[in-house]
Amino acid sequence: MGGDAAAVEVRDVVVRYGETTAVDGVSLSLPRGRVLALLGHNGAGKTSLLQICEGFRRPDDGRARVLGLDPVGDHDELMPRLGIMLQSGGVYPWATAGEILRLFASFAAHPLDTDMLLDRLGLRRFERTRFRRLSGGEQQRLSLAVALVGRPELVFLDEPTAGMDTEARHTTWQLIEELRADGVSVLLTTHLLDEAERLADDVVIMRSGTVAATGTPAELTSAAAIDVLEVRADPGLDLTGLRAGRTVAEPTPGQYTISGSLDTAGLAEVLAWFATAGADVTAINTRRRTLEDVYLSLTATPTPVGATK
């Protein structure tokens, strides 16, 4: 049932907590086998939206379909097909890592090998350690293992690498890339830009419960192409001829920064100008807009910016 449906389809979803509107008319779509990152500050509405998809609550308005099913109405049918990683907790503090993973494995028809998962996530030596004795990062890794052990079609990961050290974070990223390669659909929330940039096919930037922008990481960052060109050459050149349609400055002698209309032809023009001026160019450097620049510009402005799809 719902075999051809999108992994996640959210239309105009509204979530209210009393007077507060946590999610205000969000729509998004996650095709099968892809990774979508919900990116935003704390309180942007990411977890609330995830809770709707996980069937923990009904949207106050709008509609969510997961694998073609209603997350609330078809809860029992849907759950065996999903892997859910909560932001924290969800596990018996007095049970050991091994007991917890084997319990969830026993719920599945074709579970993954629990020893393999413990090894892959670096949890083998904690197999007999009680959950409450694990560090935050270790608890997160166990929660991830629990989410994956039932071989789900779709996983929801709420801040999957929060509290992890660098090594564990990279292990987790590799694992998520492997999930995608094996055809698992992934919806994750994060406030880490490098995480979104590395893992996601599609990024949805959320701000104050609304979608500020959507697109692939490349689409979101390349809209501005190259932002700034830095050129090191002979100091004190007369820059008048270079200024057509560009902003040019020489903040320190011999160090020029040029911005504006820097597509390929524009770059050629700039360098040709230095050649014509008889200057010796000794170094050039280009600066592109990063996802961070896009993110900051979208999330810092007081009014929502239109989607840049």
Next chain:
Amino acid sequence: MSTFAPAPGRAPMRTILDRQIRMELLLTARRGEAVVLAMGVPLLVLLGAGLFEVTNLPTDDRLGWVVPGVLALTVMSTAFTGQAITTGYERSYGVLKRLGASPLTRPGLLLAKTAAVLVQIAVQVLVLALVGLAVGWRPEAGALLPAIGVTVLATAGYSGLALLLASILKPETTTGAATLIYVVMLSVGGIMFSAPGLGPAGWFLLPLAAHAEALRETLMHGGAVPLGIWLALGTWAVVWPALAARNFKWE
């Protein structure tokens, strides 16, 4: 190699419930205070008040009077105190939410918890009855069915109140309230000495006293359970589970 190639599916429900019930029992056995409440206190009361003249009882058959009370106390400590504390913390740790969102499902989780409580009560009652018999308790076997009947009603009422408290109070408050109620019931519930003579009203207020009295009537005298006790425990068995069902929170 496609390690994570999707192959979702639910294990047979019997397997799922079996594993969940085992986990519930394992975790209970692992918590020291739960074991003391479940076995230590009842054993102490049974041997102390049953064998020694530490309290004044309205009868010379000390064991005949004390053992049914201890059995009633055990049912309360497991179905009410233990269940309230455990459920309160499991909710605050997100365990209920997480397990409800697994192939176990929410009804499956409630079923497993109920079964675990019943298994626990069965084991405790059996052990305490055997200890009682070993030290000289000689119950009447003729009225065993009504004794089981009132015990089922008491269990349902206690469970309902436990789940209600765990849903409306913070876990720390639930623990405090459940322990306080346990101590109050233990003191005035007619286990170590006679309950205050509140008449039929007392049976509604002190289900422990009502349950203990019913077990004494049946196991000590082989008699019938007074109608007032059926009504009192029956009311508990309907009201608290109904309120719990209305107010139960998964997270």
